[in-house]
Amino acid sequence: MSCTTIELAQFSPGTRRDLTICRFGRPGKGPKAYVQASMHADELPATLAAQHLRALLQQAGEEDRIMGEIILVPAANPIGFSQLLLDHHMGRHHCPSGRNFNRFWPDATAAVMAQEAQFTPDPAVNLARARRIIRGFLDEQAPHAEDEALKLELMKLAHDADIVLDMHTDLDAELHLYIDPGHWPGLRDLAALLRAGVVMFARHSGGNPFEETVAAPFLAMREADIPCTLPITVTIELRGQLDVDDELARADARAIFDFLILRGLVQGEAEAGDFTGIAAPFEATGLVRAPTGGIIIYECPLGAMVRKGEPIAHIADPLTARRTPVKANQTGRLFTRNLHRLAHAGDVIAKIQGTSPLPERKQGALMTD
Numbered sequence: 001m002s003c004t005t006i007e008l009a010q011f012s013p014g015t016r017r018d019l020t021i022c023r024f025g026r027p028g029k030g031p032k033a034y035v036q037a038s039m040h041a042d043e044l045p046a047t048l049a050a051q052h053l054r055a056l057l058q059q060a061g062e063e064d065r066i067m068g069e070i071i072l073v074p075a076a077n078p079i080g081f082s083q084l085l086l087d088h089h090m091g092r093h094h095c096p097s098g099r100n101f102n103r104f105w106p107d108a109t110a111a112v113m114a115q116e117a118q119f120t121p122d123p124a125v126n127l128a129r130a131r132r133i134i135r136g137f138l139d140e141q142a143p144h145a146e147d148e149a150l151k152l153e154l155m156k157l158a159h160d161a162d163i164v165l166d167m168h169t170d171l172d173a174e175l176h177l178y179i180d181p182g183h184w185p186g187l188r189d190l191a192a193l194l195r196a197g198v199v200m201f202a203r204h205s206g207g208n209p210f211e212e213t214v215a216a217p218f219l220a221m222r223e224a225d226i227p228c229t230l231p232i233t234v235t236i237e238l239r240g241q242l243d244v245d246d247e248l249a250r251a252d253a254r255a256i257f258d259f260l261i262l263r264g265l266v267q268g269e270a271e272a273g274d275f276t277g278i279a280a281p282f283e284a285t286g287l288v289r290a291p292t293g294g295i296i297i298y299e300c301p302l303g304a305m306v307r308k309g310e311p312i313a314h315i316a317d318p319l320t321a322r323r324t325p326v327k328a329n330q331t332g333r334l335f336t337r338n339l340h341r342l343a344h345a346g347d348v349i350a351k352i353q354g355t356s357p358l359p360e361r362k363q364g365a366l367m368t369d
């Protein structure tokens, strides 16, 4: 293992931020995997899992069992780590700009497709050429803010990987994944290893989240009938923010390590077992909104199977005795809830994964922020 630090470009005098990069194996020996944790900096279960993964990879490296190149960024967002406001950690958005740290990633699709004439019938040649164009595009970008500079550095590390795993954490949630629909059922083993409750097929969700933006140029090539391999890109939501637990983190790290074994990045034996959750389009994810403001009282635990129209919570009005039911807007599995229990009318307070797409869920506008 070698650990290096990249000094991020300075945007305010007298400050300095470093990004720590752990490298295992060596470039060109086999496939490349890129794993980052906690791009939303208040998602500590992801960073804890990365810490355990680092130890597993270090040991495998010492035993010469890394068959390709693996890059691990255990804490991907030093800017977000530092953002405390009135004693609250603000890790989701870049405070000076209000930008979500997992939106607005630099998208090289137009640059790649502008050179469409370069491509051939050979997918391996096309992959290498596309990666060269993407790297050139990234090198030309001039960031205007610290969060943009951070995203550029991370994208330069990830853009040419065969496997990209982006580890996050939700508010109060079961473990769930976002993957491109082209990778299902191929990634059933990863979902089984992680014991995911829900797998969502996300493509063109809107807002350029990291894992979709890494894949976007290759998807555009395939949509234009240019032969090209689609990299495996996954967002892994490691439960909820309060699930900071060594046993869970150790199991999560082991699951990712075993997945790297199954994909030939690490030499060893691993078995995936069965996936028992729901795998369905992101358009089939019901966003349950609070009908009124007040105190949220959940009546269904995470993982509960619910029917459309069934009450899953009540909102208690703190000023009267009134209680307003919150009804499921989808039949399926309740897999996220709010961490904070004060709702304003219209807030999304739960998500339910069904199997039938909902008419109000449209490509390009599938994210909540």
Ligand SMILES: [Zn+2]
Pocket: 039, 040, 043, 102, 168, 169
């Ligand atoms: Zn996140």
